[in-house]
Amino acid sequence: MTDTGQTNVLVLILATAVTAGTPILYAALGELLTERSGVINLGVEGMMLIGAVSGFMTAVVFKNPWAGVAAALLAGGAVALIHAFLTITLRTNQVVSGLALTIFGTGLSGYLGKSFIGLPLPVPFTSRPLGMLSEIPFFGPVFFNHDPLVYLTYLLVPALWVFIYKMRPGMHLRALGENPSAADSLGVKVFLSRYMYVVAGGMLAGVGGAYLSLAYAPSWLENMTAGRGWIAVALVIFALWNPLRAMVGAYIFGGIDALGLRLQVLGVMIPSFFLQMMPYIFTILVLVVVLGKNRSARTGSPGALGIPFDREER
Amino acid sequence: MRRLSGFIYFEKRLNTPRASVFIITVLSVFLSLVLGGVFLSVTGHDPIEIYSKMFSGVFGSSFGLSETLVRAIPLMILGLGISVAFRMQLWNIGAEGQIYMGAFAASWVPLTFPHLPTYIMLPAMITAAMLAGGLWALIPAIPRAYLGVNEIITTLMLNYVAILWVEYLVFGPWRDPQGFNFPLSAPFPEAARLGSLGGSRVHGGILFALVIAVIIYIIINRTRWGYEIKVIGESEAAARYAGMDIRRNILLVMLLSGAICGLAGMSEVSGISGRLQHGVSPGYGYTAIIVAWLAKLNPFVIIVAAILFGGLQVGGYMVQSSGISAAVATMLQGAILFFVLGGEVFNRYRIRLGRREAP
Numbered sequence: 001m002t003d004t005g006q007t008n009v010l011v012l013i014l015a016t017a018v019t020a021g022t023p024i025l026y027a028a029l030g031e032l033l034t035e036r037s038g039v040i041n042l043g044v045e046g047m048m049l050i051g052a053v054s055g056f057m058t059a060v061v062f063k064n065p066w067a068g069v070a071a072a073l074l075a076g077g078a079v080a081l082i083h084a085f086l087t088i089t090l091r092t093n094q095v096v097s098g099l100a101l102t103i104f105g106t107g108l109s110g111y112l113g114k115s116f117i118g119l120p121l122p123v124p125f126t127s128r129p130l131g132m133l134s135e136i137p138f139f140g141p142v143f144f145n146h147d148p149l150v151y152l153t154y155l156l157v158p159a160l161w162v163f164i165y166k167m168r169p170g171m172h173l174r175a176l177g178e179n180p181s182a183a184d185s186l187g188v189k190v191f192l193s194r195y196m197y198v199v200a201g202g203m204l205a206g207v208g209g210a211y212l213s214l215a216y217a218p219s220w221l222e223n224m225t226a227g228r229g230w231i232a233v234a235l236v237i238f239a240l241w242n243p244l245r246a247m248v249g250a251y252i253f254g255g256i257d258a259l260g261l262r263l264q265v266l267g268v269m270i271p272s273f274f275l276q277m278m279p280y281i282f283t284i285l286v287l288v289v290v291l292g293k294n295r296s297a298r299t300g301s302p303g304a305l306g307i308p309f310d311r312e313e314r
Numbered sequence: 315m316r317r318l319s320g321f322i323y324f325e326k327r328l329n330t331p332r333a334s335v336f337i338i339t340v341l342s343v344f345l346s347l348v349l350g351g352v353f354l355s356v357t358g359h360d361p362i363e364i365y366s367k368m369f370s371g372v373f374g375s376s377f378g379l380s381e382t383l384v385r386a387i388p389l390m391i392l393g394l395g396i397s398v399a400f401r402m403q404l405w406n407i408g409a410e411g412q413i414y415m416g417a418f419a420a421s422w423v424p425l426t427f428p429h430l431p432t433y434i435m436l437p438a439m440i441t442a443a444m445l446a447g448g449l450w451a452l453i454p455a456i457p458r459a460y461l462g463v464n465e466i467i468t469t470l471m472l473n474y475v476a477i478l479w480v481e482y483l484v485f486g487p488w489r490d491p492q493g494f495n496f497p498l499s500a501p502f503p504e505a506a507r508l509g510s511l512g513g514s515r516v517h518g519g520i521l522f523a524l525v526i527a528v529i530i531y532i533i534i535n536r537t538r539w540g541y542e543i544k545v546i547g548e549s550e551a552a553a554r555y556a557g558m559d560i561r562r563n564i565l566l567v568m569l570l571s572g573a574i575c576g577l578a579g580m581s582e583v584s585g586i587s588g589r590l591q592h593g594v595s596p597g598y599g600y601t602a603i604i605v606a607w608l609a610k611l612n613p614f615v616i617i618v619a620a621i622l623f624g625g626l627q628v629g630g631y632m633v634q635s636s637g638i639s640a641a642v643a644t645m646l647q648g649a650i651l652f653f654v655l656g657g658e659v660f661n662r663y664r665i666r667l668g669r670r671e672a673p
Contacts, residue, residue, distance in 0.1 A: 042466065082652060085656075086652065086655055090655075090656055090658075091659070092656065092658060093655065096603075096651070099407070099600075099603060099651075100604075100648050101652075103600055103601075103604065103644060103647055103648040104645060104648025104651075104652065105648070106641070106644055106648075107642065107643070107644030108645045109641075110641025110645075111357075111639050111641045111642050111645050114637075114638070114639040226474075227470070227471070227474050230467055230470050230471065231471075233467055234467045234471075237464070271486060273479070273481055273482035273485070274482070276478055277474070277478050277479075280471040280472070280474045281471070283467065283471050284454075284468050284471050287457070287463050287464070287467060288457045288463055288468075291461050291462060291463045292461045
């Protein structure tokens with residue numbers, strides 16, 4: 001193989017890492033907002049599936065992928081609202097409520113999508129080279145030859161970073177997760193804000209799911225997320241609740257996904273089952289290494305994460 | 315008393331009568347089925363027809379009843395295994411992987427030593443399955459105990475690994491050469507089969523479930539270890555103050571929880587399929603979480619709740635003939651858990667209506 005041939009393979013793998021990482025990135029950004037506000041939502045997998053199925057069905061009916069994205073936003077937000085009501089208002093166990101949401105979302109998406117399994121999508125998102133940027137050697141084809149939903153994350157990630165660290169409502173958000181009583185005395189509406197961030201998290205998870213069914217696959221299959229929602233939850237810890245780190249992490253996970261596919265194409269003699277295990281094993285290793293080496297992963301987590309707010313009990 | 319919103323007040327209950335816990339749980343399940351019915355009719359299906367098809371499919375024939383028990387057995391064993399960990403607030407979401415590893419290890423015994431007599435074969439399979447399940451659960455328990463790595467994600471990730479491992483075996487080295495390329499291992503010898511009850515598919519695994527329920531009841535309620543588990547589950551700080559070894563308990567409890575879940579894998583391959591095959595469990599490990607929670611972690615109630623959910627799954631398969639996805643059962647399970655969780659608020663608080671200012 002020539003040098004350029006090898007570079008081409010590398011470019012191909014890295015470009016696939018970006019697209020494979022994008023659905024995880026959307027979901028992780030959503031979970032990051034939710035957890036920053038002090039609520040854990042383990043229903044990401046379920047919300048992604050609901051986003052995937054509602055996005056796909058809507059895009060088929062309206063023959064427009066953006067309609068699908070809008071539907072995924074709404075549907076993801078709507079099911080997140082169930083979690084918000086149970087955990088914020090009724091103060092039930094956040095872990096179990098999130099699990100219920102994942103089970104419910106898996107079942108609901110399977111039920112709704114039954115007649116859409118295997119249907120072709122008439123109008124999937126397709127790659128649109130981003131003008132001059134796509135001409136940059138190496139970086140062009142890796143980052144700027146994708147579909148619009150990928151480009152949207154290039155805006156969303158820095159915007160969220162500025163929001164969380166540099167803006168006043170972002171400061172309130174951080175206070176909400178660190179010390180809700182202090183936020184309360186600052187005049188932040190704790191219940192309302194937490195509702196908003198849980199719903200926002202669900203909306204982004206919905207878009208992450210829709211990315212799978214509208215751009216990555218593009219088709220609908222039962223359980224097509226295959227654990228990506230859980231990987232997104234792990235990614236938030238890896239990212240230390242920072243959107244920029246989440247982006248890097250998402251591409252690393254995407255790269256491992258992509259590498260598995262490419263190794264098979266290159267004829268490496270590892271049974272595909274072991275290649276498919278890699279993202280899951282990698283997730284575990286990452287958590288162990290990050291939490292083992294980096295104590296700030298424990299101290300960096302929002303202080304009041306998972307604790308319901310009760311004005312009376314401060 | 316505190317102000318929740320304009321008009322609802324929560325008042326903490328000091329104690330909750332058992333009868334009201336029971337009534338609220340039953341009402342929660344009932345309400346979730348009603349809401350599920352509304353949802354079914356909104357999406358263009360006749361809920362009465364679907365529910366009656368589910369009901370008659372389960373209770374209308376001895377086949378439906380025995381299938382319900384067949385599906386309830388793994389739910390009982392897994393629910394019991396999960397309950398031990400949940401009691402200590404250890405979120406073992408890895409039952410699905412542990413049942414697969416138990417099935418793998420139990421199958422290894424007869425496939426490697428096909429000529430063992432039953433009285434050695436079955437105990438060896440049980441031991442192998444419990445060891446495999448226990449060690450599989452220990453993998454996430456160690457980083458949890460020593461580094462504080464969240465066990466929810468790690469136990470769940472291992473589910474995917476375990477399922478892929480079994481798939482690798484049945485599609486690869488363990489595939490039966492006489493199996494027409496189906497993803498199945500060679501059949502076990504007769505000595506490796508759990509007997510069935512009265513010609514039905516209901517097998518000896520149900521005895522495992524009953525014995526484990528009694529053992530868990532005794533451990534939790536009658537031993538010092540059970541007391542420690544409960545104290546740690548209530549408050550880790552209090553347990554540490556009392557000098558309890560939390561690390562040791564995390565490791566031991568996960569080992570026990572995983573070992574019980576592994577046993578469910580043995581009872582499935584030995585009692586039902588008689589070989590290792592693709593899809594040992596259709597998500598029993600997740601349904602069992604709902605079973606354990608619905609039963610409030612009480613081992614005997616878990617047995618009953620598992621039968622209820624076994625029926626729900628059989629019902630889900632029965633409605634497939636009318637072109638509805640069996641996922642409808644999964645959806646109802648999720649809805650039931652939402653309602654049961656929501657209903658718990660009535661156990662913890664008295665709800666008062668009216669506009670009053672907080673003091």
